[in-house]
Amino acid sequence: MNAGRGRRQRAPQPLHLCRPAPREGPRYAGVTSPREWLRRRAEPGSAVAGEGAGRRCCCCSLVPMALWRGSAYAGFLALAVGCVFLLEPQLPGLALRSLWSSLQLGPVPPGPGSPESRLAAAWDALIVRPARRWRRVAVGVNACVDVVLSGVKLLQALGLSPGNGKDHTVLHSRTDLEEAFIHFMGKGAAAERFFSDKEAFHDIAQAASEFPGAQHYVGGNAALIGQKFATNPDLKVLLCGPVGPKLHELLDDNVFVPPESLQEVDEFHLILEYQAGEEWGQLKAPHANRFIFSHDLSNGAMNMLEVFVSSLEEFQPDLVVLSGLHMMEGQSKELQRKRLVEVVTSISDIPTGIPIHLELASMTNRELMNSIVHQVFPAVTSLGLNEQELLFLSQSASGPHSSLSSWNGVPDVGMVSDILFWILKEHGWSENRASDLTRIHFHTLVYHILATVDGHWANQLAAVAAGARVAGTQACATETIDTSRVSLRAPQEFLTSHSEAGSRIIFNPNEPVVEWHREGISFHFTPVLVCKDPVRTVGLGDAISAEGLFYSEIRPH
Structure with missing residues (x-):
């Protein structure tokens, strides 16, 4: 049944064969099986002869016993599967859904438990090492x-x-x-x-x-x-x-x-x-x-x-990870310009073939940010940033949606996607541009997006899921996702772009990573299971970027 229809499910009906198990009393003495009951019923003068006359039943007709046995086995299998669902409600939903699909039993039923439980189970199945x-x-x-x-x-x-x-x-x-x-x-x-x-x-x-x-x-x-x-x-x-x-x-x-x-x-x-x-x-x-x-x-x-x-x-x-450029905001403009040139020179000394990830942080100096975009971005392979840094970057370098003064609540997925696309298209790798930038890991409170230039990175579905998962575990200070302490707050429906005709996505917790493509760039979106009562918020972005990189694989070029 389609979970989205909101129909009331029928109460489960008791499993029974056409004839109950042997009963007590002299009429049924010696009747130990359905086969024996059918034989006795056929004998003239038997105590059970003629019982059930006037009723037509497939099992009581002269049907080969193999068919009766097959029905019984199917019934017992259904009963066993039902017991598994009752006794193990947290059994990974993806395995059961795959089994259901392979048997071609019709539409896949919704996974058990809350959306948070289903999403966490789906993540665990998706997150694999590269x-x-x-x-x-x-x-x-x-x-x-x-x-x-x-x-x-x-x-x-x-x-x-x-x-x-x-x-x-x-x-x-x-x-x-x-x-x-x-x-x-x-x-x-x-x-x-x-x-x-x-x-x-x-x-x-x-x-x-x-x-x-x-x-x-x-x-x-x-x-x-x-x-x-x-x-x-x-x-x-x-x-x-x-x-x-x-x-x-x-x-x-x-x-x-x-x-x-x-x-x-x-x-x-x-x-x-x-x-x-x-x-x-x-x-x-x-x-x-x-x-x-x-x-x-x-x-x-x-x-x-x-x-x-x-x-x-x-x-x-x-792998090399560089951070700390935002700390230069406390320096004079002259020192900033001088040091930024030295940063680019130093990065250029790192051997080609070693990927460099740049982690951004909160900034207010638009001139410094614009210089970082034009001078440092082409020298690095990957970026990590949050919603404040992304919008400030677009404002500093005249990117999409730069007229926004700030995000109004949860950052719009389509707008975020537009800015990420612009960064990679205008400042990322291409055959006609001397830039190594091919990957951006964006994170905000309720969702993450990984954007990559096609052909350069692998395992990004697992990487974005791992980054989102660690946001929930680290904020709640737990080893694994505790679904009673987190909530799913990501938009359940969104557009993938506002600067062009984007697709409309309806989110399904059983398939927690949504993927779309735009002119040679792939996007992977997944929600965050937000900790209801966070123990500590500092360092979440750094943990997210580290976890996403840990599960990422760069393809040699």
Whole structure:
């Protein structure tokens, strides 16, 4: 029956043969089987002779016993399958659906359980390791210690009160901090800013570190991505970045840090978290998220870039992951331009054939972003970014839908698809352009899209599913998806494009990865099972990108 019709199912009918099992009493003495009952019925004068006269039944007619046995076996098989469904409701739905289809028994019935359960089971069946796997991954260059605590409680402890929200590209004071925090908390959006006043930041950082409940974690995109890769014991991971004693202590033993990356003092970033529905004055957060700020000069100048590139010759990686370009926003324009040229030169020294993934982060400087698009994008193979970074990128480089000031709620799938298509068409690989960019992993709270230039990547269906799955498990701090703690919030119907005649997609949880194509570019869409009560939001994007890369396979060219 089609689950989408909304019809009421019939109650299951009891399984019975045309004649019940032998009954008790003298009339049925010695009747031990249907065969014996038929023989006795045919004998003149038998106690059961003539029983059932006037009723016509296929099983009671003179039909070969093989047919009766076949019906019985089919009935017992149906009963057994029913018991399996009752006793094991979480049995992977795809296997049962495949069996049903192979038997050609008609339309495939809906999978058991909630949409979340069916989606999680379908993911597990789809997520497989690629044929060619990474063995050595090098990650750089931003690393720090994250101090994570409640944003509202810290600002209250600093004597600040909720006022009007206002974005600031650079924070110069506590007032700037309060206004920027309110601005992004009201949107439920993530953001990261540089705090220019060293002494003021030191005072705030000290108060945050000593605040009851404050926690210290590995921080910085590069360190977080390296930490996620290190959970796979068959991978060797190199991390280059400013690693102080506290960060070195927090890193996984499987992460190798070259001696040139070690320094005496840690770089601290303050992560002010807020929960969905949390209130401060008249403000109420629509989603759980965080606001990050720091006075980080080492990462801001990308001081470890040259150490990173020089370490690659000895380490011999299969994959390079670069992050930290957003940290240059705290530098002067002259230094930004100079350093960006040096970044491109350093990347160019990495041997051809080693893919380079660039992880973006929150930015406000359109000139810097535009320079990254035109100078750095052609030198890398893959990108990772979220909805804020994608729209800002389009605004900075005059891309599609750049007239939008911000997303209105959940980012429209068709608009996101248009921008991803534009990036790969205008700044990605082609036979007539010197660009290596062939892959973009986009993630937002409720869904992910992987866009790739055809012929360059394999296993992307598994990769996008793995990235979405880890978003649910890491946010809820569980090893596997706990369907009681997550919810499916992705759009159930959407267009694949708004700049051309896109297809209309109706989502089916039993087939959780939707694929479409546009002029030599493939798109893979899957929802996220959003954690209802997230334990920690920091580093989700980095974990998503790392997991997606882990399951990806690049095709040699």
